Each structure stands twice: as C-alpha cells, then as structure tokens.
Amino acid sequence: MRTPADRARISRKNGRVAFAAFATVAGMVGLSFAAVPLYDMFCRATGYNGTVQIRSAAAPGATERQVTVRFAAIIHPSIPWQFEAGQGPMTVHLGEQGVAFYRAANPTAGPVEGTATYNVTPEVVGRYFHKVACFCFEAQTLEPGQSAEMPVMFWVDPKMAEDPNTRDIRTITLSYTFFRTLADAERAGALASAGPHVGRAVR
Known part of the structure; x- marks a missing residue:
C-alpha cells in the first residue's frame, strides 16, 4: 500500500514528465512555424532550389x-x-x-x-x-x-x-x-x- 509520501513523489514525477512532454510539443510547433522563413532565408543565402x-x-x-x-x-x-x-x-x-x-x-x-x-x-x-x-x-x-x-x-x-x-x-x-x-x-x-x-x- 502506497503511503502519502509515495503518492506525493509519484505525483511530482508525473508532473515533470507532463511538463517535458508539453515543452517538446511546443518546441515542435514553434519549429514548424519557423521552418518556412528559415528555409526561405537559406535559399536566399545559397541560391538553393533556383532562388535568385x-x-x-x-x-x-x-x-x-x-x-x-x-x-x-x-x-x-x-x-x-x-x-x-x-x-x-x-x-x-x-x-x-x-x-x-x-x-x-x-x-x-x-x-x-x-x-x-x-x-x-x-x-x-x-x-x-x-x-x-x-x-x-x-x-x-x-x-x-x-x-x-x-x-x-x-x-x-x-x-x-x-x-x-x-x-x-x-x-x-x-x-x-x-x-x-x-x-x-x-x-x-x-x-x-x-x-x-x-x-x-x-x-
């Protein structure tokens, strides 16, 4: 049987996992929005894909x-x-x-x-x-x-x-x-x- 201390420790651990998952998803979303302008900057700098x-x-x-x-x-x-x-x-x-x-x-x-x-x-x-x-x-x-x-x-x-x-x-x-x-x-x-x-x- 879990003691109150065990439940508190598990709750803190779950909270850290949830936060890490949220941060990962948020970072991926941010990168997806940044991908287009970053790709455009790369093409302009290098001429990649025929970019003038x-x-x-x-x-x-x-x-x-x-x-x-x-x-x-x-x-x-x-x-x-x-x-x-x-x-x-x-x-x-x-x-x-x-x-x-x-x-x-x-x-x-x-x-x-x-x-x-x-x-x-x-x-x-x-x-x-x-x-x-x-x-x-x-x-x-x-x-x-x-x-x-x-x-x-x-x-x-x-x-x-x-x-x-x-x-x-x-x-x-x-x-x-x-x-x-x-x-x-x-x-x-x-x-x-x-x-x-x-x-x-x-x-």
Missing part, C-alpha cells in the same frame, strides 16, 4: 562572356489574371545590368490582389543571378480592366564563369508565378457565399 539573390548593389560591369536570359510567366489557377513576359529572350554580358518587363491584366469585373514568386533554372545558377529591383513578394492590386507593366532589373555574376558547375551554362530562364493573395481569396469567397444580395438595402 536579391542585391541593392549595382552591377559590377560587363565582361566578355554572354548569357541568354529567357522569361517565363506562369499564372496559378487561384488568380483570374492575364500574365505574360513583355519581351523574348535577352542576351546580356555577365556583370551587365539588364532590364525586362512583365505584363499583367485583370479582365474581371472586380479588383484582384496578387503576389508573385520567382526562381531561375538551371537551379544551380540561382546564387549568381542577382535582382536589383523587382515586383516579387509585394502585393499587387489591379482594378477591373486595369493592366500594368512590371519591371525587373537584374545582373548575372561574372563568377558564374569560374564555377565548374555553371561555367558551361549559356541559357538561364527566369520564371515568375502569380498567386492570388490569401486575404483577397478570402474576400472573394465571402462575397460569393453572400450571394447577389450583398450591398442591397434591407427593407
């Missing part, structure tokens, strides 16, 4: 080596926009700043807010492709029937020609994908659920 480097510094200056940059425009099914590259392939010198344009249009009867992600292929080139300015990760709102040109300023690091993994690459593809923002999708869903009576006066 974002730099405010100007291009270092053109070298003799050239590379062709292609531009791809992708629309996610969540956003009812028209989206395309404003030009065909562009040949630039390594170290030379280039400027390209994308075009987006909203053919719907209501405003739509979108945001773009990007990457380059071959993925190994990501660490050498630098963007000075672009429209990525910032919400863009187009009113009904509105269109917009979105510029991208970039340069390709001359060090690409020194890397055994990239020195033979002659063509790079820069891809942008537009998504509808979560807030705008929720707003559109709420309006659709409310039906045609939204905005009518209640009699």
